[in-house]
Amino acid sequence: MPIPQLTDQPPAPRRLLRDVVYDKMFAAIIDGTLEFGERLNDEQLVAWLGVSRTPVREAIAKLADQALVDIEANRYTRIVDPTYDEFVDTIDVGYGVWAMVVERAVPKLSDAQRAEVVRLLDARAKAFAAGEADDVTTLVRVNELFLEAARSSSLARLWSNNAPRLALLAQRPIFSGVVHHDEARAFNEALRDAVRDGDAAAAAESIRLQPGRLQGWFDAVREAGIYRA
CATH class of the missing domain: 1.20.120.530 (GntR ligand-binding domain-like)
Incomplete structure (x- = not known):
């Protein structure tokens, strides 16, 4: 196999796992895969996305900051349900x-x-x-x-x-x-x-x-x- 040659180009930025998870969840909310008002279950999301709980929770926190997810401590985490x-x-x-x-x-x-x-x-x-x-x-x-x-x-x-x-x-x-x-x-x-x-x-x-x-x-x-x- 030929040895790759060094170039002056900067390496492509490495995306954080939480950002990859966020993108997938955002797309699923946009297209309706995750429905308005749907409750989010960490275990189900971990299984669906194939990642650990930490990037899932980080992605959910970002979605909540953007008013796409509602979080009520110790009660529920769910997709927003706008009027x-x-x-x-x-x-x-x-x-x-x-x-x-x-x-x-x-x-x-x-x-x-x-x-x-x-x-x-x-x-x-x-x-x-x-x-x-x-x-x-x-x-x-x-x-x-x-x-x-x-x-x-x-x-x-x-x-x-x-x-x-x-x-x-x-x-x-x-x-x-x-x-x-x-x-x-x-x-x-x-x-x-x-x-x-x-x-x-x-x-x-x-x-x-x-x-x-x-x-x-x-x-x-x-x-x-x-x-x-």
């Missing part, structure tokens, strides 16, 4: 925070970052135009680029505190098949064009005003009974 009003409020507040990040980021995007954001938003718009499912990983990458460009530790902390719950409450209806593709396409196109033109105000405004355009989607989510009344 419909909490869903609407989370969308409204979350988009407001998102708008602040984007308004700061757009003027500071490098040419490479801007090109990648535009490409990803264009791909999302085309996917929605074709009636395809939302690609969450694409949106995550878009926001990683915005946060990198914004270079604000305060906004990064604010986003990290709001983004997971926003992702959960926005994505659960989509995983349940409640999607308004035309509205989603128009939004991604407007944001794409504003980013391409370097228009921070227009980009932020497209995000800030979006919840007000979603009443039809909100009504469909209410009718589907995804969230408690």
Whole structure:
């Protein structure tokens, strides 16, 4: 076997087991594998994830900090069970925070970052135009680029505190098949064009005003009974 040659590239960062466990649990909450209000049992999670109890408890603590898990000492640990009003409020507040990040980021995007954001938003718009499912990983990458460009530790902390719950409450209806593709396409196109033109105000405004355009989607989510009344 050839001996690997040393390079000047830094080694890939080694992920902590608790972060791997968190990612798996977060994905399971998003897609409904772990249902709203479901109680979590350490032994079952250990068996499912194939890890010890410690990374499981660490992941649960992080999920609780992000308001995705409720913990009542000596009583229960369970997935949150949001009401419909909490869903609407989370969308409204979350988009407001998102708008602040984007308004700061757009003027500071490098040419490479801007090109990648535009490409990803264009791909999302085309996917929605074709009636395809939302690609969450694409949106995550878009926001990683915005946060990198914004270079604000305060906004990064604010986003990290709001983004997971926003992702959960926005994505659960989509995983349940409640999607308004035309509205989603128009939004991604407007944001794409504003980013391409370097228009921070227009980009932020497209995000800030979006919840007000979603009443039809909100009504469909209410009718589907995804969230408690």
